[in-house]
Amino acid sequence: MNEILLDFFYNRRKKVKKISKNLKKFIFSVALGQLFLSSLPAEASQLVKANSISQLFVFGDSLVDDGNLYDLTNGESPPSSLGYFNGRFSNGKVFVENLPEDLKNNGFGQATLEYNSANNYAIAGSGINYNYFLENSMGLDYQINSFLSAQFSPSSQALGIFSTPSIDPDALYLIAVGSNDYYPDEDGNLSFDVETVVGKITESITQLANAGAKNFAIAGIPDLTIAPALNGISEDEKEFLKNLSRQHNLTLQIALDSLQQEQELDITFLDFNRFLKKSFNNFANIQDACLNLATANQCSDPNDYLFWDDIHLTSYAHTILAQRSVEVYGESNSISVPEPQAVFGLFVVAGVSLLLRNKPK
Template sequence: MQRQIITTGFLLLSLIFPLKVLAKDYDNIYVFGDSFSDSGNVLNATNGVIPPSPTYYNGRFSNGPIWVDYLASDLGLTLNLKNNFAFGGATTGTENIGLPSLPGLQQEINSFVSAQTADPNALYIIWAGTNDYLSYFFGGVPNPTNTVGNLSAALTSLVADGARDIMVVNLPDLGKLPFANFDSQRSNLFNTFSSTHNSSLNTTLKSLRQQLDPDINIIELNVNSLFDRIIAAPDEFGFTNVTNSCISKDLSVVPIDVPTQQVLCNPEKFVFWDEVHPTTKTHKLIGELAFSALNLASVPEPSAALGILAYSVLGAVSLLKRKIPN
């Protein structure tokens, strides 16, 4: 009964705010970042060596399509590699912890803005930062302030080039990823990195929204919250393992230098494909979250009457939920 009432409430809200209809019609999608979003750049740069097939799918650092593939499909677009500038191993600066010859985020952005003027009707995505903190294993000294500053610089460069709709993705709790969660000290360290990063990023994006032209649409994607929900209640998402990776690799080597191996696990039940990267099933959830965020970002300011109606619906649902025992 309780679930029925809550479902009815959200159905009413969906009638008030029909999100699917309100999604903006983008001309294209451009991607900047690291291996979470790389759809084949490292594979091409290494002549098909990294990430190795068949352990990894078509140049993705996963066992199937990644979140930007799913998002592009939901938007009715095709994600062309020529529009995906993300490289596995990229930091938010100019370094790449995988292969020094490959770019960091700043080179990715510079490569784009130096070659063209941004299409104001396209969607731009920035997701980076994980490798800034993984550099700790290679003698780096992670600094969330510098990392978020680099993300801010990347965003403002795109805006200056003509971009109008920019999605910026925060970080999952890195302390809960398989490379860290087996050791409490390591987990706590990377939890601190993640929380400090996300807090600073949120503050920075709020400031940029005030500073930039009102027409600039900054969409903050909260994957941290999604991962926390999945790990707290894996059954709701069809997972049985949220701590281990489906495959394993030697973290004493460069993170993207993953040895091939036979896969004996069921990836449909795992959140993580390797010690850092999600399975394609998890990527699909991220893509769905991103699509929902874009829909919400495209919803115009509701009238006062609609606002009161929406508030009333949620209030009624909340009241009934309290009255009905679990």
Template sequence: MKTLTLPVSSVTNLFCKKVKQTFSVTLAFLLLVSATASASPISNLYIFGDSLSDPGALSYISPTNCPPAPYFDCRFSNGPVWVELLADDLGLSATSAFAGGTNYAIGGQRSDQVLDGQIPLFMNNTGGMADADGLYVIWAGGNDFLQNNPLGTYSPMNAVNNIIDSILNLSALGAVDFLIPNLPLADPWALAFNSALASGLNGLGNGLNITQLDMFSTFLDITLNPSDYALSNVSQPCISGGVVCTNPDDYLLWDAVHPTAVGHEIIAATALAALNVSEPAVLAIFAIGLAGLVRVRRKTLA
């Protein structure tokens, strides 16, 4: 099993702080090429999780529960979510499964709902077969944390077990490659979750390629060094009490629990840097979306 936790410094390099945009594009491309080897190309993204990865599922299954404007197109942010940006960079799609795509994430769902609802729906849609060349993304646990109570109904260990069982169920169908982020929270619940998740993933058998995406370290670095990411506010939400901040691109958080579009771009860039994609895929990114790496900062720095 391959387990990779991306150093934060590698992500920071992608943002090419304080340099001209053209040089940023070139350097990001060279960094990406240097990280690639003989990895197989990714055929599709198959995504499971909650609002952090939801590309608007509620607009198809429960439109009245979509977050209202200024939230973007039934997403829990002011723009596309990270898996949509990652898919775009890879020349793939992250369209909701409820619109015929391969993204099964639904805002508000816990890890048990991923295991007992999203995974079975995937199995039904695919006839019980998993694409061996696909990348399977599972980001869950946030709503277990938010919905937990003094009785400990949704414990960190239960959430981790649900994610591990989801991986095992998918691998039994033929899935091989997984991308598993942890939680970017410093709460004791989340810290216990992250520790147990790392241990659980490391304990899985050979034959699985698992990339552990360390969102905790990434968000900690953003918080400690916001200027490295051209952000000015990393502690307050952009939208509060229905009032929207003047410059959302300067904020890490859109609301109390969800990143801004720029925050999602940072997550997408982190994930892209962590993945070993094949050279043809890298060339495709250069041809159709290298500027997408620069969208991480929508400003041209003087």
């Protein structure tokens, strides 16, 4: 028996030495994993890939207008006497005014990032190339061209020297438009089709990208039928508008994905339809307006209501939109890395694989 054992250990001596050597590698792998684990911060499961945002520029309609239409109409629209807040189509600030602080608080903004009203080109009533309040061409197309023209120095403008302007590549460019182009007129006709509306939005993104923009947040449109203004329409009309909203958002997402790949842009799609539906539980009333325009009466607590008037959201709803937007922006502009425990596990597996690969046969 002893001779058999001696023979066994004699013949296996080289393999045992090899296993011992690999065992040391295994121990080293585990130790290295533990060292790596201890060096990771608690929030290391995601790393921000986008540049920290330096500024916010805004284009769109009443959802993001912070008082431009009010100025253009000399304070007539929307009327402050009915409770509209400082030219906003709401009872308080609109969501883009909260966005810079929320971005900064979540690690996506530079220390100097703050809301600047001068960077907001949105005008309530805007469609892609028409303004339905003003009945003129002050739509998205006008806003983009106004912004790009403003980037030329006064001296170059005076001399008539115009070339492609260079704009801040670290800024976030937000576009929220589309809904106004889909509300049917008195005869039930739509102003534009989905392909035309989405085409103009992507054209505007390309204009900005050609001037140096890299970071975009593009808003989809909500379900058009949830607005109190449309409470009385027929089921067939509701189904048509619901499908129109879905078609717009799907077509827009496909177009944005294509743009992002072709031009190497960071584009975040803000699915406002989903954002609002997820927030329904935050409100006691999602069907009626807080402000009755016919009687000029207001509800006792606007925070209970999703809608301020028949079409526009309450300021509380805007606050939620800002929070949801930052959450999605974070998901879109971060890259996932393994959780610390998973990283540690990878080192352990690597060590075990060395042992198994060289185990005695």
